[in-house]
Amino acid sequence: MQTEVVTTKSEGAVPGNGLDRENYINAKHGIWSWLLTTDHKRIAILYLITITLMFFLGGAFAAGVRLELMTPKGDLVDSDAYNKLFTMHGIVMVFFFLIPSIPAVLGNFLIPIMIGAKDLAFPKINLLSWYIYMAGAAFFMVATLFGGVETGWTFYTPYSTAFSHTNVILAAVGIFISGFSSILTGLNFIVTIHKMRAPGLTWFRMPLFVWAHYATSLIQILGTPVVAVTILMVAVERLLKLGLFDPALGGDPILFQHLFWFYSHPAVYIMILPGMGVMSELITAFTRKRVFGYEFIAISSLAIAVVGFLVWGHHMFVSGQSTYAGMVFSALSFLVAIPSAVKVFNWSATLYKGSVSWESPMMYAIGFIGLFTIGGLTGLFLAAMGLDIHMHDTYFVVAHFHYIMVGGAIFAYLGGIHFWWPKITGRMYPEYWARVAAVLVFAGFNLTFFPQFVVGYLGMPRRYHAYPDEFQVLNVMSTAGASLLGIAYLIPMLYLTWSLFAGKKAPANPWGAKGLEWTIQSPPTTFNFDHQPVVTEEAYAYAESHDTSHDPAAPPAQAHA
Amino acid sequence: MWSFPLFPDQASTLASKVDALYFFLIAISIFFSILIAVLVVGLAIKYRRRSDDEKPPAIHGSLLLELTWTLIPAGIVLVIFVWSAEVYFSAVRVPKNAIEVQAVGKRWMWKIQHMTGKREINELHVPVGVPVKVTLTSEDVIHSFFIPAFRVKKDAVPGRYNTMWFEATKTGKYHLFCAEYCGTKHSGMIGTVYVMEPDAYQAWLGGEQAGASLAGAGEKLFTDLACITCHRGDSGARGPDLAGLFGKPVKLASGETVTADETYLRESIVQPAAKIVEGYQPIMPTFQGLLSEEQLLQLVAYIQGMKAEVKDEAAAPAAGAAAPSTGAR
Numbered sequence: 034m035q036t037e038v039v040t041t042k043s044e045g046a047v048p049g050n051g052l053d054r055e056n057y058i059n060a061k062h063g064i065w066s067w068l069l070t071t072d073h074k075r076i077a078i079l080y081l082i083t084i085t086l087m088f089f090l091g092g093a094f095a096a097g098v099r100l101e102l103m104t105p106k107g108d109l110v111d112s113d114a115y116n117k118l119f120t121m122h123g124i125v126m127v128f129f130f131l132i133p134s135i136p137a138v139l140g141n142f143l144i145p146i147m148i149g150a151k152d153l154a155f156p157k158i159n160l161l162s163w164y165i166y167m168a169g170a171a172f173f174m175v176a177t178l179f180g181g182v183e184t185g186w187t188f189y190t191p192y193s194t195a196f197s198h199t200n201v202i203l204a205a206v207g208i209f210i211s212g213f214s215s216i217l218t219g220l221n222f223i224v225t226i227h228k229m230r231a232p233g234l235t236w237f238r239m240p241l242f243v244w245a246h247y248a249t250s251l252i253q254i255l256g257t258p259v260v261a262v263t264i265l266m267v268a269v270e271r272l273l274k275l276g277l278f279d280p281a282l283g284g285d286p287i288l289f290q291h292l293f294w295f296y297s298h299p300a301v302y303i304m305i306l307p308g309m310g311v312m313s314e315l316i317t318a319f320t321r322k323r324v325f326g327y328e329f330i331a332i333s334s335l336a337i338a339v340v341g342f343l344v345w346g347h348h349m350f351v352s353g354q355s356t357y358a359g360m361v362f363s364a365l366s367f368l369v370a371i372p373s374a375v376k377v378f379n380w381s382a383t384l385y386k387g388s389v390s391w392e393s394p395m396m397y398a399i400g401f402i403g404l405f406t407i408g409g410l411t412g413l414f415l416a417a418m419g420l421d422i423h424m425h426d427t428y429f430v431v432a433h434f435h436y437i438m439v440g441g442a443i444f445a446y447l448g449g450i451h452f453w454w455p456k457i458t459g460r461m462y463p464e465y466w467a468r469v470a471a472v473l474v475f476a477g478f479n480l481t482f483f484p485q486f487v488v489g490y491l492g493m494p495r496r497y498h499a500y501p502d503e504f505q506v507l508n509v510m511s512t513a514g515a516s517l518l519g520i521a522y523l524i525p526m527l528y529l530t531w532s533l534f535a536g537k538k539a540p541a542n543p544w545g546a547k548g549l550e551w552t553i554q555s556p557p558t559t560f561n562f563d564h565q566p567v568v569t570e571e572a573y574a575y576a577e578s579h580d581t582s583h584d585p586a587a588p589p590a591q592a593h594a
Numbered sequence: 595m596w597s598f599p600l601f602p603d604q605a606s607t608l609a610s611k612v613d614a615l616y617f618f619l620i621a622i623s624i625f626f627s628i629l630i631a632v633l634v635v636g637l638a639i640k641y642r643r644r645s646d647d648e649k650p651p652a653i654h655g656s657l658l659l660e661l662t663w664t665l666i667p668a669g670i671v672l673v674i675f676v677w678s679a680e681v682y683f684s685a686v687r688v689p690k691n692a693i694e695v696q697a698v699g700k701r702w703m704w705k706i707q708h709m710t711g712k713r714e715i716n717e718l719h720v721p722v723g724v725p726v727k728v729t730l731t732s733e734d735v736i737h738s739f740f741i742p743a744f745r746v747k748k749d750a751v752p753g754r755y756n757t758m759w760f761e762a763t764k765t766g767k768y769h770l771f772c773a774e775y776c777g778t779k780h781s782g783m784i785g786t787v788y789v790m791e792p793d794a795y796q797a798w799l800g801g802e803q804a805g806a807s808l809a810g811a812g813e814k815l816f817t818d819l820a821c822i823t824c825h826r827g828d829s830g831a832r833g834p835d836l837a838g839l840f841g842k843p844v845k846l847a848s849g850e851t852v853t854a855d856e857t858y859l860r861e862s863i864v865q866p867a868a869k870i871v872e873g874y875q876p877i878m879p880t881f882q883g884l885l886s887e888e889q890l891l892q893l894v895a896y897i898q899g900m901k902a903e904v905k906d907e908a909a910a911p912a913a914g915a916a917a918p919s920t921g922a923r
Contacts (some may be wrong), residue, residue: 321649390643419678423746
């Protein structure tokens with residue numbers, strides 16, 4: 034199929050589409066050039082492929098869960114199979130999709146470029162973290178092939194250590210190993226951001242995407258070791274009958290919950306903070322405007338990372354933890370809501386007097402604001418101790434965290450993938466289909482998860498294979514929504530794949546956006562920049578530049594170079 | 595009317611308090627969701643791109659606005675926090691006049707014991723208008739005792755006693771769920787709470803006497819297991835005196851002081867070496883695995899009751915002191 038190059042009126046030095054020139058994709062050939070690459074962009078592609086597979090695997094498990102819940106009776110699969118479905122949905126989505134998603138794909142690809150560097154600080158460690166991730170995933174897949182695991186993704190003790198007859202240790206080892214991938218990625222980002230910024234790129238000139246990843250990386254390197262040790266303790270207790278968590282052996286099951294949530298609540302911010310970083314990029318690019326309250330958005334990321342470490346006890350209000358501990362955790366949980374609210378207000382205010390374009394990435398961004406707002410507000414319900422007694426472990430909780438994890442993190446991921454797709458692949462995707470998919474994802478998502486708030490307050494506990502008849506109508510709505518959502522997720526898969534072969538060739542800066550990544554050709558060359566860029570202005574300096582630099586009308590901005 | 599419910603029954607004194615907070619939060623949520631939606635969609639339409647040459651002004655921000663949308667949400671969450679803490683306290687403070695029930699979670703059933711010794715499985719009969727305190731534990735994994743119509747839930751954790759309470763306000767049948775995932779038949783670990791008129795409740799309770807009361811069963815165990823040979827209460831006894839112990843501080847050999855609550859008593863039976871009372875030797879054998887959770891609860895109920903008897907004796911001058919060995923329990 035003939036492809037048309039959307040040419041830029043480029044004047045010599047200004048790069049446009051790089052597909053016919055040397056770029057990071059065609060620089061080397063052969064499978065080993067990918068599997069042994071140390072190019073951050075190629076590693077991002079490796080992650081993109083693997084986490085996409087994981088996403089659809091996790092989605093398949095979710096489909097099983099939703100189909101079973103169409104009817105009150107447990108009639109599609111038996112109880113053990115159902116318990117495995119929701120457990121493996123959770124493990125795959127949390128540990129093998131959401132945690133690596135934005136950092137390992139978009140962060141890997143973009144952070145060096147955004148700060149004007151050739152690569153991350155430790156390119157080989159970057160490759161190593163992908164292999165570690167793959168090793169972890171391999172252990173988990175082996176656990177799946179041997180029959181899976183059914184402890185819930187939370188591995189609560191003593192169930193996981195003394196009662197489950199499934200592949201707890203294999204799955205635990207998989208998670209343990211993949212945690213190191215996360216730690217190394219975080220470490221790499223932190224060093225890179227500290228040491229490799231281009232001349233002139235001060236901290237408060239960095240794109241907010243970089244700030245968000247910096248905050249995320251802090252959590253990754255401080256929190257992940259704790260869950261690694263905890264998971265290891267589960268395996269040790271299971272294997273050696275060492276009394277750590279099992280009261281029959283003299284252990285304390287509540288200790289496990291403290292250790293687990295000490296990581297796993299901050300892990301929620303590992304999943305959402307990068308999404309917030311993507312949001313700041315999308316909102317500014319599609320309003321062509323400086324972000325409102327840059328410093329407040331930047332600092333709020335750090336505030337979320339820090340306070341997020343001190344709220345874990347809100348998962349344990351009904352566990353028998355002391356009332357006063359509960360109060361402190363409740364108060365801190367309310368506190369962490371504030372920096373999130375600050376971000377939402379600042380993004381909204383950025384639209385004011387902007388030049389707002391409703392292209393597909395922006396549709397995801399607008400969807401994110403709405404869904405994240407609902408997710409955040411319903412978090413207040415759960416932080417409220419008196420209410421949480423009733424809502425804890427019901428579908429209200431399930432709905433709440435899906436609004437954050439899907440409505441937030443996945444919307445940001447999809448928005449980001451669309452936004453940077455031309456940069457990553459050098460191809461444009463069909464905008465019409467992208468908009469159709471964005472609308473369907475939004476509709477399907479809400480139909481799936483909004484009824485769960487209602488059924489949760491009615492009292493339907495989560496992780497129920499069968500349920501009383503009166504909950505059926507809401508569950509059928511949820512399953513109908515999930516079907517729509519499942520189809521909607523496949524559409525981008527199809528047109529993005531199609532675009533790789535037949536999409537229009539993308540110019541360097543199809544959106545007229547600011548940021549160093551838009552000053553280089555699409556797809557970039559192996560070393561990103563021909564010359565060391567020098568940064569002379571703040572991020573999102575749309576008003577300061579003398580052209581809107583929108584291809585093909587104008588040549589891309591060279592303001593930074 | 596609805597063909598399916600959208601809101602749970604309100605059947606306890608707590609329910610209306612929880613629901614009031616719930617509605618307040620819904621109001622706040624609707625307000626902010628609509629505010630944000632109108633703001634975002636409205637601005638995105640009003641300032642939609644009309645030409646590619648548009649050059650929006652650079653607006654750096656506004657400290658005043660930042661303070662506004664930091665402080666107003668902070669004030670709102672402070673109100674929610676105080677209100678929710680108040681609801682929480684009323685949910686955890688057990689009224690003095692509560693009748694007691696013990697519930698033991700076991701995969702996949704709830705075993706209930708009433709103080710009279712009456713037992714039931716996956717059913718809980720309670721009187722309307724009377725506070726009921728439920729002492730919870732588990733024989734295996736963590737379960738959670740959840741009655742949506744009462745807005746109460748508490749985990750049943752193996753190795754410790756958690757308590758919760760409710761006062762039913764409406765007679766009828768209500769769901770009892772296990773809310774903490776506990777394995778294969780987790781969703782089958784459900785039961786029914788029957789809220790009855792006090793008369794009907796008394797009739798039910800007395801209907802079929804299942805033998806001794808809980809404390810009575812505990813007393814029998816206390817003798818059968820020969821606890822009484824050491825925990826005699828006289829000065830030469832090898833074990834600490836248990837009379838009047840419940841609820842009191844206990845000085846340990848380690849120098850710590852703990853309160854003799856239900857969990858402490860249970861631990862001292864199952865793992866006597868865990869906490870040694872000052873002045874005593876760690877010679878008590880463990881009863882781990884020898885007693886079911888129900889039997890442990892019976893013993894605890896008995897030891898708890900030893901307090902009242904001693905008080906009576908103390909009230910009778912000199913008599914108790916003269917015959918310590920008989921008065922020990």
